[in-house]
Amino acid sequence: MVEPATPETVLRLTGITKRFGAVTANDAVSFALQKGEVIALLGENGAGKTTLMNILFGQYTADEGTVEIFGRQMPPGHPRAALDAGVGMVHQHFTLAGNLTVWENIVLGAQPLGALSLNASAARDKVRALAARFHLKVDPDARVGRLTVGERQRVEILKALYRDARILILDEPTAVLTPQETDALFATLREAIGLGLSIVFISHKLHEVMAISDRVLVLRHGRLVAERATAQTTRHELAALMVGAEVTVPEVAQASPGAPLLSLRRVSTPDSGTAPGLQAVTMTLCAGQITGLAGVSGNGQAALSDLVSGLIAPTSGEMDLAGAPVRGWSPRTALAQGVARIPEDRHKTGTIADFDLTENAILESYASRFSRRGWMDWSGARRFAERLIATYDVRCPGPDIRVRLLSGGNMQKLILGRVLESGARIILANQPVRGLDIGAVSYVHGRLTAARDAGAAVLLISEDLDEITRLSDVIHVISEGRLSPPFARGTMQPQELGIWMSGQRFDEAGHAA
Amino acid sequence: TARAQEPLKVAGIYTVPVEQQWVSRIHIAALAAQERGDITYTYSENTANTDYPRVMREYAEQGYDLIIGEIFGVEAEAREVVAEYPDTAFLMGSSFKEDPALANLSVFDNYIQDASYLSGIIAGAMTQSGNIGMVGGFPIPEVNRLMHAFMAGVREMRPDATFQVSFIGSWFDPPKAKETAFAMIENGADVLYAERFGVSDAAKEKGILAIGNVIDTQSDYPETVVASALWHFEPTLDHAIEMVKAGSFTAADYGAYSFMKEGGASLAPYGTFEGKIPQAAVDLVNAKSAAIKDGSFTVEINDEEPSSS
């Protein structure tokens, strides 16, 4: 699969192998990138995509193999050399310092450390110019810690552009973006390609891959197993190549809703930082129904999620659980009242990375189910963890493994198991499939619909409109903390949802009132 | 006996480094005895009181003839060790009296209030403002009694004198002692009682006078230190050595060996201030000195914490 060297080849990986202990993350991977080309790198969670890119960028040292950039072999383990050679990398997890401003993050490392001055104004001007040129709207003087994820993504790209990158590596840049933000990003990338940039693009979303790439490489268990020209393949084929088997997307049947389990009447919550709180929100979650919440990120989803989770209480309005008003609302009461929660951030909120799988499995239920008079019931806990592993197909060496070592998909399955096994009547699923590969996505969706069919009320929060429209029996749109009326399955066109998400309809309603 | 011929093995155990004024007097006396060939001497300094009994025992186990040190903070525990090694002589700084049941423990303390009193007379004569500053480490009896004696001496010359008293809560913080002294000078003091290192430095910098305590520092501050009340440990130690060598060491209070009449304390020579001290004060010092020595006058021992007046 190694192309002959042409003057157009900007990047060539040859025979890259990388092992982490017993795991072989990359196994003799070779490919080349041409000038102006976009390669999409596909693979399940843990297939080795990020590892490969880290080697390319010099952050990891390969056990075997070489990296050539513009014909020059790179010294291993030397990001500076890669940067100087014109590689820019946008990491899967942001690499930004929250206490610095946008421009400071961008110029970090771009000037010799011995320099006596930062040349702040020149740097700011360059950032502004680049931002304008590539339509990456962001204030150079803003503190990064206060930016939304979309804005941070733009800063990451500006970092690469600021250093005149000619090869751009984007590791799941769209995982945290709204569809609108993704579109804007693609527009930017197309412009960059026009200027001669070459791109390696990683995503689990096949429609994005189809939309932006020229060529697709598929990794499986560290091996490069397939290569296709994008024009000559289909989403279906790519999915099969990734997983190594056919992937079926389950059809979601019509629901038969039951009694209301949770209802909010004109509930408001305080703003937190730049994120708006809820503004007199009214909604009802019914048994046997999936309620989808559509919206651009940062419009109050976090507040609703925190409210249902028990992290915050309403400042005004009424909140009923199964007809009774809630009292002393906290995560513990929420759990006790049968509210199960899949949090947005599985690393930070959902799990404790250095706890083992057993401990994470019982994190929410140790008090009620796995202890007696203050003493832990570890054998019961372990049996429970083993059952979760078996029932929810958590791939791992066993219940003693630290969850830090699990892939994102398996971590999510663990949380899903924890949530579903609690026998909850209300399930909050906040971005339940973010960053997961398509096999895992269909698994999680299947489980959620099964829970619904068993009589649970599910609140699904997602920025992925496809996901919302496919799964939800009822859809609300949220914008600046305001909630739209419910729309039944099939009654809403994506365009109309988009208008609601933009806030336009709310304003009209406000004027009408 | 055979013991009289060869030098005694003497060990010192100190809870502070040997630079500390008080301990330095013991250390110097021991070095002098070693120089004379009476003893061989070794020591452990900066020994925490927690470790003190263990170190005593280690030296005793090693067959030292005489162990000297300070057991103010570990009286009970130290006496237990003493009881276990009846063949070792212990000469210890202690707040308590000797115990006949412990025949191998003698106690001492620096009762140099006589000299302090005399140095107070000189201070009283030298002060213009009648305002005297005193900087101490901690208000322990060994410090308090000297301060009181000094103040009594001052009042002999200046009944109207006022005193500023401060404790810095540390034995070793000359910068802090110096700052405290500066503050006293600002507040009108023109003679300082230098219980701690750092005080004379402040006096020197501001061109006022200081009175030394326990050690003589006039050579370091020839224009500043007028007089010092000195402690001499030699009489105490030499007597103990003699007793051990004679095989007659027994429970006793060596406190008196710190008295002026035993040569355990003295007023340092006037040195650079010879002739600059008012004759009235010199005369009074001489008279009191004689009275102290012949026993017709005793300086009151007051161990209470002094306070500003």
Place this chain on the structure above:
Amino acid sequence: MDLFDILLSASFWAATIRIASPLIFATLGELICERAGVLNLGIEGIMVAGAFAGWVAVLNGLPLWGGVAVAMAVGMALGAVHSVLSVPFGLSQHVVGVGLTLLASALTFYTYRVMLPEVSSPPKIAAFQPYEVPLLSDLPFFGQALFSQTPLTYAAFVLAGLVALVLYRTPLGLAVRAAGESPAAVAAQGLSVTAIRMGAVIVGSGFMAVGGAFLTMSAFDSFFFEMVNGRGWICIALVVFGAWKPGKALLGALLFAAFDALQIRLQQTPMGALVPYQVFLMLPYALSILALVVMSRRAEVPAALMVPFNKGER
């Protein structure tokens, strides 16, 4: 003298600045370390070593500024020990710091005793003398309070400005600030987190040692065991008090020193005879805690403080 008189006297402010000077050096040193993500609990020991090294160098014939340089070098050497253990090896910064404090003080005492076995009071050097800044020192009030200090005090204030300038106006400072916040961001920009952090710890430790040397070369003129007397620990507190910013840390040091200068003077007021002296000595510590509570807002702790960075880690 009542409180009012004290606060209005130039000598009170002069004392405040003198007392603050060693704290300023050491606080800036600690601040640099912490800004890069390393809590340096070796500070107390490094100050002891610096106090000894500067003094002994001058005692052996070096000029005063030579002594300062020697103290700085010794501090940097100890900082190097700290940084090797705490940065590439990522050992617990608590244990490395406490261990280094023990090591540095004990080594200093040992060296002292071996070099000067038979002294009863340590020799003195000709220490830095107050330098009256021409013209400025003639100003009423301020002249005496601010401009009749020793050169090392002026150096402390210059250093505070310099540290702020480097931290906020140079690429190096940017890298240091980023290293304490997000080492991954630093590594991703092709910089070596290890080098930046080690450099910060080494330089910061050098400043701590100069803070120690201030005690033996400016505040006083000879070396005593234990004379640092907990000042290093105070500086740890001052960094937090200063919210990891040089300007505020400088203010914190001055405030603490002012409390100290105040308590010394309050002991001589009529109150001094009534209130136990320990209460006065507590004052600076207690008021510092109170000030922290009153400020009360969550200071922006460098996010990666005490978090080791290992490239291969997941």
Place this chain on the structure above:
Amino acid sequence: MRLEPIANPGLARTTLPPALALLATFGVAAVLALVAGGNPALVFGEIVKGAVGSKFALLETLNRATPLIFTGLAVSVAFRAKLWNIGAEAQLYAGAVVTAVLGTGALPWAAPALLPVLALAAICAGALVLLVPALLKTRFGVDEVVTTLLFNFIFLLFVSYLLDGPLKDPMGMGWPKSARLVAEARLPRIVDGLRLHWGFALALICAAAVWVIDTRTTLGFEMRAVGQNAEAARFAGIPVTAVILKTALLSGGLAALAGYSEVAGLKGALTLDLSPGFGYTGIVVAMLAMLHPLGVIVAALFVAAIFVGADAMSRNIGVPTYIADIMLATALLLMVLAILLTRFRVRRD
């Protein structure tokens, strides 16, 4: 340079680095001895002799380890929950003060009743002393590193005040120390004539108890969860603030037991120099033990043995006693490094 975890370290890997660390420590000591004119060849033997060479030496080592086990446990409990308690010294003194106040005749009870009550009272006092910084942390977000550190100074001054005033022994000839404890308030010795007392056994029991709390109780689970990831713990319904406060109570109480044990077991009275920095050394002990309660016992014994052995060695070969602290520090730094190297391999990149 990069550290890579070793999946299954062999025997050589787990024993060699610590052995080398010890060897290097002795090497350093030998060089220092040489510099000071002592005989370097004697260093090793004299240390071993001084630490464990006789019944007396061994019991002294155990004796010195006793307070370190308590403070080591206090620190490990707190650090596990990411409560950076640098104030074990103050909490130790709090326990000591209470023991001295109640043990000098205030309670006219027999030993079996009095001793546990004193211990409980000490625990409460230490707990309260740490509770204040913990509350400042949870209520106002005030950094506990600073408050606990500053509390050490404040509390020591407070003790100094007590010993100069209300607690001063009227029979003490003015020296600042408390009256002696009544016989009923003394922890008995384990071996007649030697200083080791039942406080040591209490320390072992406490280590075992902390281990049980850590591994077997919901509180232990909660404390570890809060320490590892407070945000996740809160989300999971663990009452984070309450757990931090409980941790503070436990940690402060353990440190206070060190004071109780030193006063009731060793000293029989309260003095200002009761602790030569046991609170700070507790940090080192805890980290050396990797915060494991049973490891704390081993670490405390190690620290005590090095110190007691090296201290004795310094006297026997005639070099300044400060060599003991140098060896202790060297051993600690090299040992934590060695422990790391038993689990990680250094890779050059």
